[in-house]
Each structure stands twice: as structure tokens, then as C-alpha cells.
Amino acid sequence: MSQKNYILAFDTANEIIAVGVGKLERETATIKVLASCETPAFRASNTKLIAKIDAALEDAGVAKSELACVACGRGPGSFTGVRICTATAKGIALGLDLPLFGVSTLDAQAWDQWAKGARGEVVVLGDAMRKEVYPVRYVLNDEGPVRQNADFVIKAEATKEWLAASAERQTITGDALGKFAELFAPFGTLAPESDWHPTGAGLLRCVEAAWCNGAFDPDDRALGNPLALLPVYTRLSDAEEHERIKLAKMPEGAARAQELRVGVADPKEGCCASIPVEPGLEDDQGSSVLPAGFEVRFVPLDASWVGEVEALEARVMGSDAWNAAQIIDDLPRSDRTWWAAFLTSDAAKRTVEHGSDTLISYAGGWIVDGGVQILKVATDPRYRRLGIARSLIEQIALDARDLGAHEMSLEVRITNTGAHRFYEELGLKNIGVRPRYYSDREDAVIYEGPLPLPHHDVAGMDLMINDIARAHEGVPSSETLIFAIETSCDETAAAIINGEGEIIADVVASQIDFHARFGGVVPEIASRKHIEAIAGVAFECLEQARETLQNPNLTWKDLSAVAATYAPGLVGALVVGLAFAKGLAWSCDLPLVGVNHLEGHIYANKLACPEIEPPMVVSLVSGGHTMLVEVKDWGEYETLGQTLDDAVGEAYDKVAKALGLGYPGGPLISKLAEKGDPRAIKFPRAMLHSGDYTFSLSGLKTAVLTYLQKEQQADREWNMPDIAASFQQAVIDVQIAKARTALEQTGAREFCLGGGVAANPKLREAYEALCDELGVRLTMPPLKACTDNASMIALVALERYQADKFFDFDCDVAAHVSLDDSY
Missing domain, CATH: 3.40.630.30 (Gcn5-related N-acetyltransferase (GNAT))
Structure with a gap:
């Protein structure tokens, strides 16, 4: 096979899409720039990037099959912009089976200044939003820029002092000048506005410099592992920063108690003296073991x-x-x-x-x-x-x-x-x-x-290989294979389905442990974890498909289509999945299928009963949605009613937090309620007799909080099991009443569930009793398919693929869409 000699580089860290195509001169470790294209994005990088990559390759006269490697800008810059770039690059690199390398967005701008003849001190100021900048100082000599400091973030006002610290006359560039040119003008010579953003050529020069320094090799797959590449952020998420500040403060009233604890601590006993430790904590090899049950x-x-x-x-x-x-x-x-x-x-x-x-x-x-x-x-x-x-x-x-x-x-x-x-x-x-x-x-x-980082492939998450695919091991597959991605919230999931609707592979990486300490999903953390995990989850999914199909040579190009959830959900999370899917589909010349997340939860019932057919009524209950839907046909939906405020899962989380149970609240309250009396406390059943299908959970949540406050004021100990059971019964009573009305008024003979709360044992029992009473068939997803997963997305994608309903590469994500609208 002839050697591939071309490199594709691109960056979307700010308001410009920069794309470069170069020829690799291996003998001299240099890169010849063949195309350099820069286009204003105006926060539309996700819709324009693939088209600009196509245009740059066409300008250079290079086919994607001739690429030897890919490089992308890692930032720092807009968090979302950097993740769009990184996710797309990961998808392209996996699809083309190429090494992937990252370069600094700011370094690329320094190289642009060097190429234009600048020498001496050059400062690149990247826009970090929030009246902050990413400042890096370089000294440009005849060989190139020499970086003088690591990436960090600083307030724009404080940057004046940082700039003034240099005794040399400096050239200042970077997109932060779009906001702060007047502020920084006294401290140096401002570069022309046309130079405030990176170029494709600058990205390629960055790669060439890395080649000389041993940080780049187009033929080194270990060095260019797509699973390991991550963005540069320079700061933690807001939630983590606030947590650090909060945790570093002594709790109110605890300072004196802390002094007393410190004063009596016995160093000989250590901090674990109060915990009984079983004998024999040293095994035969002298390694420690944990006490049983800990x-x-x-x-x-x-x-x-x-x-x-x-x-x-x-x-x-x-x-x-x-x-x-x-x-x-x-x-x-x-x-x-x-x-x-x-x-x-x-x-x-x-x-x-x-x-x-x-x-x-x-x-x-x-x-x-x-x-x-x-x-x-x-x-x-x-x-x-x-x-x-x-x-x-x-x-x-x-x-x-x-x-x-x-x-x-x-x-x-x-x-x-x-x-x-x-x-x-x-x-x-x-x-x-x-x-x-x-x-x-x-x-x-x-x-x-x-840095000794944990494995990047699943970002430190628990990787779950779901049993959904196990039932079809060894079953010959049709020629149709669709790869599906789900990243709407806090699960990074991937699945592969064949033309008969059999799930060939299903993998989920859960972020729950990263969000638990904050009492709920933190959108920025979710987005960061998705970009860390997505390539590894995709790779593991392909590996599982190879095993299931007994085909070790299965590649991404053997797929028929790539699908991804595009809405509704957390925008930052959705962007990662869709950008990765675009990169993968583009690289393999495959159609792209977009899927509505809520429709996926409806289709999850097919995992339990593949032969179910509309008409039916579906209850969607999760942390983000509470709604009743009439399914007139697959793809034809009418929302009968939904919550006016909190979703069921959200109410569970808030009540669990008030009870000090932690997150996620659903399983914790459900377990606690098993020991309680559901009739002990008369909490309100909001909208029970409203005459429609509307829900409201806010009043119930407030009633629980008010009850807790009154009990506390009366100096009475909370009966936690009774509170949990009574709250849960109030939720179930309203859900069942609305479902009864929907079944009676629509005449549907099939009832289904969907969403994370659909795994609640008591809710499932109540629906079973209702459907038995009404003579309606009940279908419920497998417990593992109630939470977000990619198998349900794959089921929708298969039908859309068979109907030739594809998305163009200029599609985008949406936080909110109506399930009733066709797409």
C-alpha cells in the first residue's frame, strides 16, 4: 500500500473556522501548506465545519483517502467551540483509522505572526469570556516562536499589569482584542484585525514545530491516539470552582470543635482509630484488604x-x-x-x-x-x-x-x-x-x-457492556449495520443495530459519580466527560460488535449509517455526540441520521417486545420530562399532557436532597420507601382532578419540604421511610389516574413506559395493576433500557434509515423540540 502524504488540520476555538491542508515531507520533517481557509463562524461551527473541510481539501486537490493524519486545535478558547473541533476530529480519525494530534490555538497565532515577519516579543490574548483572557507571551526569533508561559486565565483588567511587566516593546494579537483593544493598546503594538484569529497555515506550522520537537509523527499511532486527545480548559467548571471555595471554608460553628478535635488527636492511633478493623488485613503477599462490607x-x-x-x-x-x-x-x-x-x-x-x-x-x-x-x-x-x-x-x-x-x-x-x-x-x-x-x-x-491520567477512553467512568446485545450473539447479521450515539445528558452511550432490529452491541459510560457530589447533573462537567469518553465508548462498541458477529475485521466503513441524538437535551452534551457522529459519517461516506431523544424512549419498549404496534399510550417519566403521549403510528405522536413545572425525576432528586439521601434520588427514595407506610402522611395530589393530562410536581415537592421544616421545628425526628413512601405514593397516584383517563378516552389497548423513572418498582407494579384491570397490554422497557442508552436511539435510526430520512452535515442540536413535530 502506498504511503499517505497529506495532513488535515482545523480549529474552531473561537469565532473563526480555520482549516489547513498540507503535504508531509518526511525526509525533512516539514509540511508544505497546500490550502489555508478561514471563515467566520459566529457560533455556527457545528453547522459549517464539515463543509469547510470539504472545501479546503478540494482547494488542495487532496482526497480524504490520501490523508495520513489529522490535527485539531485544542484551545484554549470557547469551551463549546473547542469541543466541536475535538469531537469532529475524533470521529474523522476513527473513521479513517488515522492518528490524531492536538495543537495550541494560541501557538498557531504566534506562528502566523512569525510567518509575517514579526520578531521579538509577541503576546497572544485569547478571549476567555466573562471579561477574562488567555494570555501567552512569545519571543519570536528566526527559528520560530518560543513560548514564555503556560496557558492560564486572567481578568482583562489584571492583564494590564501582566503586559506592563515586560520591558520590551511587544506586538499584541488575539481575538480578545475584539473586546479589549482599547484597554490593551497602551501596552504594545496591536496587530491588524485580520490577524486576530488562527489560520490553517498557522495550525500546520504548529504541527511542523511539534514534528521537530518529537511531539508529532504522522506514522506513530500511539503518539496520535484519538482516544487520548483532550481540549485545553485552564480552569475547572464553575460547579467545581465553587465547591473548592466552599469546601475550603470551615463550617459555621465548627472552628472551635475543630480545635478541640485537633487538640485531643492521638497521632499514635491515627485518624482511623474509631473504626473497628478486622484482624488479618494483611494477606499472604503483604497487601492490604478492605474490611468486609466497606x-x-x-x-x-x-x-x-x-x-x-x-x-x-x-x-x-x-x-x-x-x-x-x-x-x-x-x-x-x-x-x-x-x-x-x-x-x-x-x-x-x-x-x-x-x-x-x-x-x-x-x-x-x-x-x-x-x-x-x-x-x-x-x-x-x-x-x-x-x-x-x-x-x-x-x-x-x-x-x-x-x-x-x-x-x-x-x-x-x-x-x-x-x-x-x-x-x-x-x-x-x-x-x-x-x-x-x-x-x-x-x-x-x-x-x-x-500527568499520570486515568485511562482516557472512558474518562474514569464505569463502562457498562449491556446485556441487551447478548441475546443475539452468533446470529448472522444482515448487511445493514447502523451505529448510534446518545449524549443528551450524563451518559455517553453507543450501540450498533442490524437490519432486523437486533442490537449487536450496546455500551454505556455513566457519569453519575462525577455529578453525585453536586446533587444533580452539572452541564459543563457532562460536556467535558462526553468529550473524554466518546471515542473510547465508540471503539468499545465496535469491538463488541466484532465479537458478537464473529468478524474481527469489521471496520467503521462496513457500517450503513451513523446516528446521533440531536434533541432535546443539554446543548453542550448533544454537541459532542452530533459533532463526533458527523466526523465519523463524513470520513466513511455514510449517511447521517438524527434522532429525537424522547422518541428513543418510546422505541425502548421494542427491546422488551419487538412486535408491539401502535396505537398506544406512552408515559414518559424521567428527570427532564413527565408526559403522556398518544402514539398513533411510529413517528406520529400527540402529546396529551405534560408537567407544568418539575419532572417526576427532578422531584425525586429534590426531595432526596432535602432528606440528606444524596443523588440520584429516585433509587434512594424507592429503597427507603420499601420500609415505610405510604398512607402515613397525606401529601397533596396536584392536578389529580384537573380533567386533563397536565401534571405538576412543584406543589408536592414544596409540601414535603414544608412538612420537614415543621417536624424539625417541633423537635420531632423524621420518619424517613414513611416520608419517602408517602411522597412516592402521591406521585404514583397522579400518574396512574392520568394514565387511566388517557387509556379510556383514546381507546388504546397498549400502554408503554419510558424514561429513567420507569425503572421504579412501585410505579411498574401500579401500572401492571391498572392494565390488568382495564384489559390493556402493558409493555415496559428492560430496567437497563429505562435510563439513557444508545440501543433505543439505534431502533429509531433503523426505521429512519429505511425511510431515507437523513440529516445534512449542516444540522445542529436543539435543547427543546416538540415530539409531535415531524423531522
Whole structure:
């Protein structure tokens, strides 16, 4: 096979789509620019990017089949813009089976200035929104730009002082000048407005420089692993930033109690002294094991645990232990990240509490100059060699990466040979010795290396290979194979279906653990996790299909179409899935199928009963929707009624939060309600007698909160099971009453469920009783198919594919669409 000699590079980190096509000159490690195209996007990159890639390739006279590799801008820039670029690039790279490399959007602009003859100091100021900028200073010599600082974010006003720190006359460029040109003009020479954005040629020059530095090789698939490429953010999500500030503060009224705890802590006993530990925690190989019935939970370190941290410090750090004051001083700093591990016996609870959970390990890092310096790693000796320290360091590495770091460094005692082996296993290298570093004059060994991130393929999520596909193992497939993606909320899912409607593969990566500590889904975190996981989930889905079909040579080009959820849902999450699907479909010359997420939940019933046919009534109950739908035919829907305010799942979450149960609330309340009396408390049944199909959950939620407040004021202990059971029964009564009316008035003889709340056991029992009474057939999705999954999207996609209902590459996502409207 002849060698491929061309590279495609593109960037959508700001309001410009930049695309470059170049020829790879392997003998000289240079790239000849064949095409460089720049087009204003105006927040429409997702609709214009594929067309601009086609145009650039046509200008260069290069076919996609001639590409050797792909490069994309990683930012920093608009978070959504960077994710559109990265997701599309991942889809293209997987589809064409090519290496994928990332370059800095800001570096590309510095190379553009260099190509135009600029020398000396050049500052690129990227627009970071919120009156902030991404500033990078470069020194341009005859060989190229030399970066002077790592990526970071700073307020526009504070940038004036940063610019003034240079004694040299500097050229200033970057899209932040579109907002702040007047503010920054006194500090240098502003580049022409036409130079404020990256170009395709600048991206290619970035790649060429990386080639010379060993960071790029068009033939190195390991170096260009599409699963590993991630955007540059420079900061955590707002929820994580606010959490850091909150957790670093001592709880009101807790400062004195903390002093007392610190004062009586016995370093010899350590922070775990109050937890009974079973004998025999050391196995034959000397490795620790957890006590029976316990598990480890990882959460950001809360200042209320300072006493326990100080006690463990004293126990394992000796004369170099920090005291409580030092720990409290370090926690709130914006350039720090601290995580802790706790021993807990409640697997359902996703929070940690004093008295019931025990701190057994912690670690902290300082992010500075593009790296993270590990400040502390400590683990109770009884729980070492369980991978706890590794997990904590990986969490710190994830935070550090989002804050712009790419390397890790630390010091360790020269005599601590076990720690040396551990850090070397993480990929860090011994780069020297710091003499007499510790307080007892012992030398420290310095370790340094790339961030030891957890596997990028599923972003640290639990990867679930669903049983849905298992029933069809070994069944010969038709020639039709459709790949479907679902990213509307907090699950990254992929599935492959054949022409007979058999699910060949089904994979889900759940983000639930990342959102649990915030009490609900955080849209920005969801989007970040989708971009981390999507390529790995897609790859695993293809691997499962190969196994199911007993065809190890199955490739993306053997597919018939690519499908993705386009609406409704979280826009930032939907964008990742649709952009990836576009890249994959374009690269393999396959049609693109868009799917309505709600229609997918209706079709999920086919997983339980493939032969069901309309007319039917469907109850869609989830965290985002509560509605009754009349299905007149597949693709023909009439919404009979929906909630005026909270969805059922949302109400469950809010009540669970009020009860201190954690997130997600549905399973927790359902489990608690099993022990309670559903008639104990008379909560309101809003809209029960409204005469229509409208729902309202806000009043019920408020009634529960009011009841809790009154009980608290009366100094009465909450009867949690009764509260949960009574709340749940109020929800079920209204759902059943509305469903009864819908079945009687429409005359439908089939009733179905859909959505995450459809997995609720009591709700399912109530619907079974209703349908038995009315003589109506009830179909319910398998429990695993109630939550978001790609199999249901694949079922819709198959019918749309067979009807030639395709999307163009200029399609976009939507947060809200009506199920009743055809598309």
C-alpha cells in the first residue's frame, strides 16, 4: 500500500473556522501548506465545519483517502467551540483509522505572526469570556516562536499589569482584542484585525514545530491516539470552582470543635482509630484488604476534616507533618487541588459524613507554570497497596490538566524505595536529588513526568457492556449495520443495530459519580466527560460488535449509517455526540441520521417486545420530562399532557436532597420507601382532578419540604421511610389516574413506559395493576433500557434509515423540540 502524504488540520476555538491542508515531507520533517481557509463562524461551527473541510481539501486537490493524519486545535478558547473541533476530529480519525494530534490555538497565532515577519516579543490574548483572557507571551526569533508561559486565565483588567511587566516593546494579537483593544493598546503594538484569529497555515506550522520537537509523527499511532486527545480548559467548571471555595471554608460553628478535635488527636492511633478493623488485613503477599462490607469513596477534601488530616499527617509524615493551620491555609488557594479517600459502609450513599465515614488517605497538588507539584500523599498504613494513592493522584492530575498543567513533579525521601517504585509505575522519572531537603536532613529524590491520567477512553467512568446485545450473539447479521450515539445528558452511550432490529452491541459510560457530589447533573462537567469518553465508548462498541458477529475485521466503513441524538437535551452534551457522529459519517461516506431523544424512549419498549404496534399510550417519566403521549403510528405522536413545572425525576432528586439521601434520588427514595407506610402522611395530589393530562410536581415537592421544616421545628425526628413512601405514593397516584383517563378516552389497548423513572418498582407494579384491570397490554422497557442508552436511539435510526430520512452535515442540536413535530 502506498504511503499517505497529506495532513488535515482545523480549529474552531473561537469565532473563526480555520482549516489547513498540507503535504508531509518526511525526509525533512516539514509540511508544505497546500490550502489555508478561514471563515467566520459566529457560533455556527457545528453547522459549517464539515463543509469547510470539504472545501479546503478540494482547494488542495487532496482526497480524504490520501490523508495520513489529522490535527485539531485544542484551545484554549470557547469551551463549546473547542469541543466541536475535538469531537469532529475524533470521529474523522476513527473513521479513517488515522492518528490524531492536538495543537495550541494560541501557538498557531504566534506562528502566523512569525510567518509575517514579526520578531521579538509577541503576546497572544485569547478571549476567555466573562471579561477574562488567555494570555501567552512569545519571543519570536528566526527559528520560530518560543513560548514564555503556560496557558492560564486572567481578568482583562489584571492583564494590564501582566503586559506592563515586560520591558520590551511587544506586538499584541488575539481575538480578545475584539473586546479589549482599547484597554490593551497602551501596552504594545496591536496587530491588524485580520490577524486576530488562527489560520490553517498557522495550525500546520504548529504541527511542523511539534514534528521537530518529537511531539508529532504522522506514522506513530500511539503518539496520535484519538482516544487520548483532550481540549485545553485552564480552569475547572464553575460547579467545581465553587465547591473548592466552599469546601475550603470551615463550617459555621465548627472552628472551635475543630480545635478541640485537633487538640485531643492521638497521632499514635491515627485518624482511623474509631473504626473497628478486622484482624488479618494483611494477606499472604503483604497487601492490604478492605474490611468486609466497606468500600472506598473519593471526594474533594473538605476543611471540616482538617483534624483527621492533621492526625494522619503526624502518624505517617513524622517531623515533616503539617499542622492544622498549614492545612487550612493551603486548602482555599485557587492554584491548589486536594482530594481525599474515605472508608464507607454505605454503597448507596455518595457523600461522606463525620461519624459514619473515615478518612484513610489524602493528596494535594499545586498547579504552577504548566505543571502540578504534588505537595502531599498520605495513606493510613492499614489501607496501603489498594490503589488508593494512585486514584487520588489521578484525580489531582485530572484537575491539573483542566487548569492547564501537562506535567507532574514531586519529591520523595531517598530511603522510601517503595514510593520510588510506585512513582515510576506512574510514568514519572528520577531526574535528580535535592540534598538535605527534609527537616531531618535526609535527601529527596525528584521525580518528574507527564500527568499520570486515568485511562482516557472512558474518562474514569464505569463502562457498562449491556446485556441487551447478548441475546443475539452468533446470529448472522444482515448487511445493514447502523451505529448510534446518545449524549443528551450524563451518559455517553453507543450501540450498533442490524437490519432486523437486533442490537449487536450496546455500551454505556455513566457519569453519575462525577455529578453525585453536586446533587444533580452539572452541564459543563457532562460536556467535558462526553468529550473524554466518546471515542473510547465508540471503539468499545465496535469491538463488541466484532465479537458478537464473529468478524474481527469489521471496520467503521462496513457500517450503513451513523446516528446521533440531536434533541432535546443539554446543548453542550448533544454537541459532542452530533459533532463526533458527523466526523465519523463524513470520513466513511455514510449517511447521517438524527434522532429525537424522547422518541428513543418510546422505541425502548421494542427491546422488551419487538412486535408491539401502535396505537398506544406512552408515559414518559424521567428527570427532564413527565408526559403522556398518544402514539398513533411510529413517528406520529400527540402529546396529551405534560408537567407544568418539575419532572417526576427532578422531584425525586429534590426531595432526596432535602432528606440528606444524596443523588440520584429516585433509587434512594424507592429503597427507603420499601420500609415505610405510604398512607402515613397525606401529601397533596396536584392536578389529580384537573380533567386533563397536565401534571405538576412543584406543589408536592414544596409540601414535603414544608412538612420537614415543621417536624424539625417541633423537635420531632423524621420518619424517613414513611416520608419517602408517602411522597412516592402521591406521585404514583397522579400518574396512574392520568394514565387511566388517557387509556379510556383514546381507546388504546397498549400502554408503554419510558424514561429513567420507569425503572421504579412501585410505579411498574401500579401500572401492571391498572392494565390488568382495564384489559390493556402493558409493555415496559428492560430496567437497563429505562435510563439513557444508545440501543433505543439505534431502533429509531433503523426505521429512519429505511425511510431515507437523513440529516445534512449542516444540522445542529436543539435543547427543546416538540415530539409531535415531524423531522
